[in-house]
Amino acid sequence: MITLTSTLFFYFYRPSEMHRNKRQNTNEIMKFLVCISKAPDTTTKISFTDNSTKFNNDKVQFIINPYDEWYALVRAIELKEKLGGTVTVLNVGAADNEAIIRKALAIGADDAVRIDAEPDDALFVASQIAQHVKSETYDIVLCGKETIDYNGSEVGGMIAGFLDWTFVSLATSLELNGNTATLNREIAGGHEVIELTTPFVLSAAKGMAEARIPNMRGIMAARTKPIKVISPVSAEKFSSIVSYELPKEKSGVKLISPEHPDELVNLLQNEAKVI
């Protein structure tokens, strides 16, 4: 899936000092960018085709990655409703991703951007998003904590790395006061409350908001909201998936009588050797 043009060119991104200066002395409204990715529904039975080199998306129901929708998108919309501002959703993907983009618009995003490229390498996806962020004046870029298909947790941090914006990972709450943000985030063995000023990138985890179901008005309004399609910039793709396999099946459960829990203790000690 790696195209020739994308591997031939090479881009280095520089922090956008200009952007920051542009925003500093203004009293503009907050501009939120929510990055949404497409993921197979959580109940999908996973299978592969082409000699186990491709994910089989036949009959698969695709959804907005739950972290992006339930937490990042809903929180951005809540803050916009409270404080004013705009919420743009962005997806790097092919034209058939417009179904999930429309859903995000129905939930309440104002407009959308689709970067027309295969999102098969995280650094490539992040460089596309970073390049777009530089051409606009976003204040906060919100990502999900990870996609539920490839479980990378990488795109948000990479965007921040390219832009030289602060990256707040695993944020569980976000409050704004002017351009000062207060966030809760998960850290090893606990959580902490932090403060910083915009612009920054965050990855959203459970707790940031509650999922919203789009209503009829939202669904109707979404039909006429704009989706801007832009072409990718050239950037290298460094990683690829060469094959898949399914994990080994368990050999079957060994049942122990509820009357003899000591038998279980014995098996855990002597057979499984885990206690």
Next chain:
Amino acid sequence: MSVLVFVESTNGSFKKSAFEAVSYGARIAAQIGTEAHAVALENIPDDMLKSLGEYGASKVCSIKNDSLKNFDANVFASVINDIAAKLSATIVIFSMSYSGKAIAPVLAAKMNAGMVPGAIDLPKWEGSEMKVNKNVFSGKAIATYALHSEKKIICLTPNTVAAEKTENKSSVESIDVTVPVSKITVKEVVKAGGKISLTDADIVVSAGRGMKGPENWGMIEEMANILGAATACSRPVADIHWRPHEEHVGQTGLTVRPNLYIAIGISGAIQHLAGVNGSKVIVVINKDPEAPFFKAADYGIVGDAFEVVPKLNEAFKKFKSAV
């Protein structure tokens, strides 16, 4: 050319995942005929740093700078980037943990490195191209990732590749780097009070809606205490506030891969399994013999948790007092 391992530490000591990462880095270094170095970004005493040599690190250093007390992925990435440059490291290893997940991608963008977020075994090489396996679809499949960039970052999934001891030939060195000023102000740190952290635990005792109410968690906590385990729960249990949401495991919660996962009164929905099916051994206690969790289990007891768990706790206690 060298391999650099970021070793995670909390309050001045290393976690098991840190030794796994060092050992992993050293074995990769051996594969490609170079050395592995380790760096900690906390003030660690020299003898502790030296002990990383037992897992194959050559040079070991720690950066003693107060600006690193607060976690800031950008600052950490910048420091590691400088150290990697000084040690000519082309491969950087992290643990796929809270801090690793935050720092590694920022560094990948800065270094222009390809990244594998969650390797589960040692890589194989074809020239400079590296292939390594990673869990995908929340553990429902394994994918082989190929990296063809010159610089590479690998985050190692904890508890997948065991640390191996070797002869300690390490030297503790000091290294000079500039630490940029963090743009984050930490207002408050809330530690989850001395409890065993869920993602590091070797044993996890987890319970679901079958426990009927939060008042019945005493026996679950007792089991965890006896076994030195962490406690976890299913999503609805966290959603209805029977348990704190930090305990929620599954597709939309934490992923855990302990040696032993004991699931009590949990049905075993696919979204729950997604977060726990990497566990080495799974024990299921459920009164419904048709509960889907039994299909993913190694050992099972069909029975009422309110009868089975107290008895099992007694048996565990007896075992613990005997060893």
